[in-house]
Amino acid sequence: MKPTLETKYAFTITARIGEVTSAGDIGTGVRRIIPILDGEVKGEGINGKVLPFGADFQIIRPNELIELEAKYAFETDDGAVVYVENVGIRFGPVELLQKLKRGEPVDPKLIYFRTRPRFETGHPNYQWLMQHLFIGSAARHADRVVIDVHQVL
Secondary structure, X not given: OOOOOOEEEEEEEEEEEOOOEXXXXXXXXXXXEEEEEEEEEEXXXXXXXXXXXXXXXXXXXXOXXXXXXXXXXXXXXXXXXXXXXXXXXXEOOHHHXXXXXXXXXXXXXXXXXXXXXXXXXXXXXXXXXXXXXXXXXXXXXXXXXXXXXXXXX
């Protein structure tokens, strides 16, 4: 019998983002840095706020595929600080990706935006974050990114 792969919804991270800074074309694509300003974490058994530091470091490939790596932290309502590294990709029709870059609304269902968040904390209530793998299904809005985090069972 083959092992099965299942996931369950864990929580949602909403990260408010600032203005894009571009380092220009680095030969393999355009490097962009997007600051993470604040936000919230909401779920069953975990709630808190995104701390006001960190950034999303992106490379936009010539075919508009975006490779991203965000590094930031959140603090839970009971005082735990959780460090986050979230690596992923965003891809879709070029015209829709260009609308997103201009800050225009795009239906998230039309864009493939998946991430692999990894968490670190010393707080005993949240050790489970380091003992499981997670997958994120994300949506980019003009001023924020919303990531539904699913635990791989």
